[in-house]
Amino acid sequence: MDLGIIGQAAGLFAVTNIDDILVLALFFAQGAGHRGSARRVVLGQYLGFVAILAVAVSAAFGATFLPEPAIPYLGLLPxxxxLKAAWRAWKDHHDGGTDEEEAQTKEGGPxxxxxxxxxxANGGDNIGVYVPVFATAGIAGMSVYAIAFLALVAVWCFAGRFFATRPVIAKALARWGHVLLPLVLITIGLLILIEGGAFGL
Structure with missing residues (x-):
């Protein structure tokens, strides 16, 4: 494997996915104390990133499954x-958290x-960056990028879990995570919609 391409892939991944660490930390914190939650977060992160890769690789070969004007509307997902997380947090607060014990025993978290x-959705704009890189890298180079990216997803998941389990951060996330998660998701969604000019914004 060409170390130069691996280095470029690592740099490209880091630059385009730095904000994902915060979101992952919030997801890991949301699932704290729930059986199998960390596994579900990692699985979801891989599913989402594999979908990004699939669209980018297809577009590099000239197939467009996701028209460029549609990308800003991905902001509707987060x-x-x-909004769903905010509603759930408000409802839990309003109900006084009486189901806390039950919530700890059943599968919880995202x-x-x-x-x-x-x-x-958060990586939708990454596709536009990856496509020209993949198109000029050729099949061998594209494979190196894909393998490096998938390996780095694991590093990102580890980093998100690491931050979510540091005592000071974990305490803050336990106290404010139910407010921060909806706030971050709503902000990401609005930024994607506004920056992409969705609905004429």
Whole structure:
């Protein structure tokens, strides 16, 4: 494997996905204490990123499954999930958290599809960056990029979990995570919609 391409892939991945670490930390914190939650977050992150790769690789070969004008509307996914999380947080607060014990014993935290939807929507603009790089890298180079990216997804998941489990950060996320998660998701959704000019914004 060409070390130069691996280095470029690592740099490209880091630059285009730096904000994902915060979102992952919030997802891991949301699932803290729930059995299998970390596994579901990792699975969702991989599902979302594989979808980004699939669209970018297809576009590099000239197939357009996701027209460029449609990309800004991906912001509706995190926006909807953020509003759902905000509603759930308000409802839990309003109900006084009486179901806390029950919530700890059942499967909780985000589902793989929720994480995948946010990952894909948040990475929608990455597709535009990846396509020309993949198109000029050729099949061998593209394979190196794909393998490096998928390996780095694991590093990103580890980093997100690491931050979510540091005592000081974990305490802050436990206290404010139910507010931060919807806020971050809604902000991501609005930024994607506004920056992409969706609905004439």
């Amino acid at each position: 926006l909807a999930l953020g 589902s793989p599809l929720e994480v995948a939807a946010v990952t894909f």
